[in-house]
Amino acid sequence: MKNNLFENIPEKLPEELFETLLASGDIKIERIVSHGHTTTEGEWYDQSLDEWVLLLSGSAVLEFDGGKESVSLKPGDYILLPAGLRHRVARTESGADSVWLAIHFNHSA
Amino acid sequence: MKNNLFENIPEKLPEELFETLLASGDIKIERIVSHGHTTTEGEWYDQSLDEWVLLLSGSAVLEFDGGKESVSLKPGDYILLPAGLRHRVARTESGADSVWLAIHFNHSA
Secondary structure: OEEEOOOOOOOOOOOOEEEEEEEEOOEEEEEEEEOOOOOOOOOOEOOOOEEEEEEOOOOEEEEEOOOOOOEEEOOOEEEEEOOOOOEEEEEEOOOOOEEEEEEEEOOOO | OEEEOOOOOOOOOOOOEEEEEEEEOOEEEEEEEEOOOOOOOOOOEOOOOEEEEEEOOOOEEEEEOOOOOOEEEOOOEEEEEOOOOOEEEEEEOOOOOEEEEEEEEOOOO
């Protein structure tokens, strides 16, 4: 019935790990585990849904298109990424798992 | 732009602290901070929305109506509480803040 966000993480993570924890109607709750991964240079996430994202462990830097200032994240930090806000993960900690909780939703629902 | 779930917690918490971090359409994201608080004996939450709840610090025990087994939660544990599942918080840690993230949503959206 319960699960834990810090468990069932493979020891090796050649790729970032994306897992849908819940998908219902217009909402999707996702766990992401990064381990030094970043978004490919020059690529941007450009999403049609709003995303509320929380960093639970590790550390990360988010970068935004168009000269907006980058945001450094530590555990407990959360940020709203509105649909259409072009962003990329510029850094995640290389010596630890960065565990994210991402909530995707349709703000016009 | 960013905020932190573990910051801006009053030193004294005579009552549980409920804060809406985001409300949009059919979804509400809430921070709850408990410090030894429990649901009044004999009272049950009986909600019309589904709730996905994550414990981020401290510890807690959820109890369910109708003889279902109680669930102990530690940091990182999450659980889905479907609409209509009568539940109460039977225990939260008295010596630390138990920080919860609760996501309320309408599963029929």
